Amino acid sequence: MFGTIARLKVKPGAEPLLMAWAQALKPNNVPGSARMQGWVSTTVYRTQRDPNEMWLAVVWSDEEGYRANAALPGQHEWYLRMRALLEEDPEWIDGDIVTHTSSGQESHPAS
Secondary structure (H helix, E strand, O other), rough: EEEEEEEEOOOOOOHHHHHHHHHHOOOHHOOOOHHOOOEEEEEEEEOOOOOEEEEEEEEEEOOHHHHHHOHHHHHHHHHHHHHEOOOOOEEEEEEEEOOOOEEEEEEEEOO
């Protein structure tokens, strides 16, 4: 498995817009759609130290699916809409997932 984590510094008052924008993606997030090939999960965390700091974690079945999604037409526009709600550029960290536990099932992807 492969994933990305992003530190997001949300503009004060923009969190409801960010969550509404994220919910608006759901119609495109259906199994079999080009956006979802290899997608496993997305989680957004709000830190306790700063209510405007959030972390986005996205899991893909493999790096190829992640890269294919990143290369889709419209992906840059998606990023620009998200970026407009942030105080600064996101800090992105991509990498191989060593272990992933979900719904009581643990996965240890091959190294």
